[in-house]
Amino acid sequence: MGCCESTLKETHPDQDQHQELATASDKEALEVGNVPAFSELSLEDLRAATQNFNSELIVSESGDKAPNVVYKGRLHNKQWIAVKKFSKMAWPDPKQFAEEAWGVGKLRHRRVANLIGYCCDSDERLLVAEYMPNDTLAKHLFHWENQTMEWAMRLRVALYIAEALEYCSSEGRPIYHDLNAYRVLFDKDGDPRLSCFGLMKNSRDGKSYSTNLAYTPPEFLRTGRVTPESVIYSYGTVVLDLLSGKHIPPSQALDVIRGKNILLLMDSHLEGNFSPEEGTEVVRLASRCLQYEPRERPNPKSLVAALAPLQTKTDVPSYLMMGFPKHEEAPPTPPRQLSPLGEACSRMDLTAIHQILVMTHYKDDEGTNELSFQEWTQQMRDMLEARKRGDYAFRDKDFKTAIDCYSQFIDVGTMVSPTVYARRSLSYLLCDQPDAALRDAMQAQCVNPEWPTAFYMQAVALAKLDMHTDAADMLNEAAALEDKRQKGGRAP
Incomplete structure (x- = not known):
């Protein structure tokens, strides 16, 4: 028996409640593309899915204080997954890890890359999520090769991530750890989604922010605590990224905004192809999110209300706006022999x-x-x-x-x-x-x-x-x- 099988019985003693949760999750899954209900997965299945955690399948890795690695994998039912591997040191208590995972696993929404399982076997601590095949917002904003992201798509990203935050907040999970452009992922249809991994701490005691201090909410620097208002501040930095196509420190951006030089913020690669009125509105929204006093920042619901009327090209699929090919399963390509x-x-x-x-x-x-x-x-x-x-x-x-x-x-x-x-x-x-x-x-x-x-x-x-x-x-x-x-x- 894996260590968390007994743990889950302690964590969730009411098995009928479990059944209700699974039924509700199954119902919700139908609304978000047949996402399976959250469950415990075996270490053997995850080893098979990731070719025994093959280093060639690593899609991201970060953190010196709380190291974690994300692998791409494929379950026996052919579903592609992202597997986040923690050290036991990050989560020494299996019961606590299971409780956190179940809390995030209850969420199901089309704007979230949903958590579908976890594994807690011996020293292993693993989270399993839907795999998003079209890279991160950071890649498409900062390191694009074929085309820059058009204005209508940037507005869509801002709205969809606000919708994800509103949903999480309404479900009692308003805390998101270290929201940034790397946490926004694009699914097979080119739609932006919020990574579920940020809904769970990197470790039991680990810091919630790993980015440069210039982008960290000021109250976190004072108290070391993340609040729902801290998440809005971080969302504001993502909106700045969308406006500028660069990672600009909030203090620098606010100086530009106060000087009413809004055009200086806008990404030159847009070549003026945006509505000045919409640009002004989004800059104003970013400024509100980045207020020094947490109580002066908007809540997720008001973000959605502000962004929804700005949407254009609503009948154009995201994959067309992003220049992605229509998603089709392709056979895996053998690794190339390097020089x-x-x-x-x-x-x-x-x-x-x-x-x-x-x-x-x-x-x-x-x-x-x-x-x-x-x-x-x-x-x-x-x-x-x-x-x-x-x-x-x-x-x-x-x-x-x-x-x-x-x-x-x-x-x-x-x-x-x-x-x-x-x-x-x-x-x-x-x-x-x-x-x-x-x-x-x-x-x-x-x-x-x-x-x-x-x-x-x-x-x-x-x-x-x-x-x-x-x-x-x-x-x-x-x-x-x-x-x-x-x-x-x-x-x-």
Whole structure:
């Protein structure tokens, strides 16, 4: 018998009440796409579903103080699931874990990625939710590749998440831990949903906020406690993300709002394709959510009331607005064989990456610069001399000097070199500056859009920034580009 079988009898002694709960859940499930009633799942089933918790199936991982990892899996009934794995240290008391899981498991709503089960066997503490296949709001706002999110879709995200919060609040679960753009997931139809994992603490005693302090509700910094009003503050930061397409600290955004420079907040990638009146209304709503005094913030019901009249394109499915293909089950693709550089990047082995970049030299820069004789000036010779000094420093692992010399080369701007950007990116990583490293790796991609190294370096920088899902996507992109090169007869 798993440890929580006996626990559940203690936690829920009234078996008739259990039956009523399951019946109500089954009824509600019909309204939200046949979501099964919440239940205890066996460790054997979850091991089988996740290929024994295969590291290749990890979709996110976070937290030093309360480590947890989320795996993608598939149950024997073919249902895709997300499995969140806690350490026993996070939840030493199985009864307490079960009680928390059952509390969240009672919820069923079409705006929530619903919790469908849990497992508490020996040292294992696992939550099981519906799997959302179309990534996070953070990915689509901050790291999009094909198209930016249009205004009508941003309004839809704001409304749907407000509806999710209103439902949870009405069901007695008004506390949501660390609401941010990574907690908003897109389902197979492209509709945004609120992850159920945030409805449960990361640990019995763990902190509820893991984001940068600049985005944390001010009262949490004072008391260490999360309140329903704290959740509204965090919702306000998500609305800022939707408005700006960037992660802007609330204090900075409020300064812009007070200065009545609302257009400065709006995402330039929208290219003005939004109603100024709607923009003003949403900015006003964000400002109310971010008030310093918790009592001055709106409640979820008023959020829904404010956002519902702003909705447009209500007859257009979300997957069309998001540019997703109509969801169809596809056979799993076998993992690609990574190149030595890919292997080094997947292991985060910066020493091995350095050795490979030194050996590769500039062979991938061919064709990126064609200079006339007139351009071969003294300035050009000085610039190439700066690059040469950077190369010597890079080879000798003097990474600060390498950054300085490569910056001299880049700042002149007469030549562009993806290799210089890749080398400076690695130098930044080795100097513990992952933000700058990511910018350089993205610049390398701009210069040479099909260069695998640019994507590999982005993967390493994203992993250093704890954006592991995006890092895995970049690794896959790089491996796909290497495959394409090999099939085209070019060396990777």
